[in-house]
Amino acid sequence: MTGPFTRRRFLAAAGAAAATAAFPRILRAQQARNIQRVVVFRFGGGVRLSETFAHPLAFVKDSSPIPNLTELASKGVLYTNLRNEGRLDHLGATAQILTGQFYDAWKPMGVRPPAPTIFEYYRLASGAPASRCLLLDPSRSAIPLDYSSDAQHGAQHGGVVVPSRLFGRAQMQFVMDGLKNPKDALYRDAKALADILDAEGFEGLEDPKAPPASSNKDVDEYLKDAFNREKVPRKVEKDVKIASGDALTLFLGKMALGSRHVNPAILVLNFHGPDVAHRGSVAEYRRAVTELDALVGEFWKVIEKSPAAKATAVLITPDVGRDLEAGGGGGFSGHRSGDLGCRRLFALVLAPHVKPGTRVDRVVSQTDLCPTMGSWLQVETPLAKGKPLAEVA
Numbered sequence: 024m025t026g027p028f029t030r031r032r033f034l035a036a037a038g039a040a041a042a043t044a045a046f047p048r049i050l051r052a053q054q055a056r057n058i059q060r061v062v063v064f065r066f067g068g069g070v071r072l073s074e075t076f077a078h079p080l081a082f083v084k085d086s087s088p089i090p091n092l093t094e095l096a097s098k099g100v101l102y103t104n105l106r107n108e109g110r111l112d113h114l115g116a117t118a119q120i121l122t123g124q125f126y127d128a129w130k131p132m133g134v135r136p137p138a139p140t141i142f143e144y145y146r147l148a149s150g151a152p153a154s155r156c157l158l159l160d161p162s163r164s165a166i167p168l169d170y171s172s173d174a175q176h177g178a179q180h181g182g183v184v185v186p187s188r189l190f191g192r193a194q195m196q197f198v199m200d201g202l203k204n205p206k207d208a209l210y211r212d213a214k215a216l217a218d219i220l221d222a223e224g225f226e227g228l229e230d231p232k233a234p235p236a237s238s239n240k241d242v243d244e245y246l247k248d249a250f251n252r253e254k255v256p257r258k259v260e261k262d263v264k265i266a267s268g269d270a271l272t273l274f275l276g277k278m279a280l281g282s283r284h285v286n287p288a289i290l291v292l293n294f295h296g297p298d299v300a301h302r303g304s305v306a307e308y309r310r311a312v313t314e315l316d317a318l319v320g321e322f323w324k325v326i327e328k329s330p331a332a333k334a335t336a337v338l339i340t341p342d343v344g345r346d347l348e349a350g351g352g353g354g355f356s357g358h359r360s361g362d363l364g365c366r367r368l369f370a371l372v373l374a375p376h377v378k379p380g381t382r383v384d385r386v387v388s389q390t391d392l393c394p395t396m397g398s399w400l401q402v403e404t405p406l407a408k409g410k411p412l413a414e415v416a
């Protein structure tokens with residue numbers, strides 16, 4: 024640009040610069056209002072920061088134990104100091120993620136959380152059907168996290184837990200792989216049940232001895248589709264080994280995104296693989312973390328290609344960490360000592376409105392996650408203790 028510098032030209036240039044600077048913020052704010060789907064990867068059963076983002080090789084190309092997570096961190100906002108100040112069991116910690124309240128003062132495991140889940144807040148505000156709020160969990164314990172005991176919320180606004188017995192075939196394989204001896208009585212029982220499930224033409228839709236596990240018609244239809252032999256890649260069946268629960272959770276998650284029966288607004292995938300650490304093998308634990316990293320990377324590609332990609336927010340966060348090697352915690356195999364190894368976690372957020380490659384080191388709380396999800400879905404979470412995370416809300 025040539026010509027004399029005038030006050031008018033100065034103001035025009037300054038205005039243009041200010042508008043350019045403000046534009047991404049305005050754009051991000053608009054996109055924030057357009058989140059239609061929230062996907063939560065509960066990373067673990069118990070994963071420490073020291074085997075993920077605080078690993079010395081985490082960000083070293085070709086050497087990272089978590090190459091997918093570090094790649095995703097460059098596209099999202101990484102919180103490196105998220106604290107679980109409440110319960111350190113998987114159920115309690117997952118409840119803290121979903122309700123934004125500590126589970127600590129509450130009653131024994133198995134009792135519903137008193138504070139509403141994000142499922143209930145969302146369904147009460149939107150009138151959406153239960154099948155839009157799915158929690159996929161292959162663990163053996165039933166998790167009553169579909170709804171709380173709060174009088175204003177509760178069952179009529181709850182989500183749907185796709186529970187353990189829907190994973191029957193995979194579990195039988197798990198038992199057989201673990202025992203290895205076909206003469207073992209338990210092995211024979213598992214084999215017999217696996218044969219029944221195979222003969223039924225499903226990969227383990229449900230234990231035939233048990234009543235239907237899901238009481239939701241749409242969710243049942245989605246599961247039937249998912250387990251339809253024609254549609255299950257054979258690879259999945261062959262891969263059913265130690266990591267089978269997580270592989271199947273991932274598979275069911277993919278099927279949920281493409282299902283004509285369910286259209287999840289909130290999809291929670293509870294992974295468990297790394298909790299193999301309880302057995303005491305650090306190598307198995309590390310391998311499980313790397314496997315989970317690969318599964319998350321695979322699922323991200325599916326999300327990126329989905330029609331709802333531009334309206335999807337993803338939250339990746341462990342429930343708990345694991346104890347430190349020193350300090351009386353018993354080392355990596357447990358996660359209840361209360362030391363920083365089990366309390367200091369991460370959260371990684373990917374969404375169209377966030378600034379890629381942002382790292383946030385200040386201390387934030389696990390109870391902030393539910394209100395943050397609420398902000399994405401534009402629902403209030405008044406009974407949550409935490410506050411929406413400013414960088415991503």
Ligand SMILES: [Zn+2]
Pocket residue numbers: 068069113298301358
């Ligand atoms: Zn555990």
